[in-house]
Amino acid sequence: MTLMFGLFFLIGGVMLFDVVTDYREGVSVAHLLVESVVLLLAGIGCGVVVIRTYQARRSLATLRNDLQHAQRRAVHWQRENEKQVQGIAQSIKAQFAVWGYTEAESDVALLLIKGLSHREIASLRDTSERTVSHQAQAAYRKASLPGRTALSAFFLEDMLPGR
DSSP states (O other): OHHHHHHHHHHHHHHHHHHHHHHHHTOOHHHHHHHHHHHHHHHHHHHHHHHHHHHHHHHHHHHHHHHHHHHHHHHHHHHHHHHHHHHHHHHHHHHHHHHTOOHHHHHHHHHHHTTOOHHHHHHHHTSOHHHHHHHHHHHHHHHTOOSHHHHHHHHHTTTSOOO
């Protein structure tokens, strides 16, 4: 924008100089009128650039303000989400304690709820798939649930809205 303003200003300056010089030299009125129109257009161009620059800056300030507001809201919701997740995690751990899970069964059950396979859990826990399978079966049995889907559904059922 400043380049455009500079260009219009330069054109206007050159035209003003030319009009003054031509007037002193006694050039025809028609010629002076044509150059005056070009000078006027250069002035209008400068004005338009100044107005557009002002509008762009106001728009940018509004956008920055909106962005800051959105960022503050995002931080707020992230904190709220963290509180909810912590609450859910505590509720899950409390239920595991009610069911009498061992630490290993709790770890395996939590990873099953998160959707990991027995192989992935075994790799994470540095144990065999067979051990993970036994721990999963013990967790299902202690909770009186038939399997992974029922275990996940147990915790999700009350969180999801009804039909």
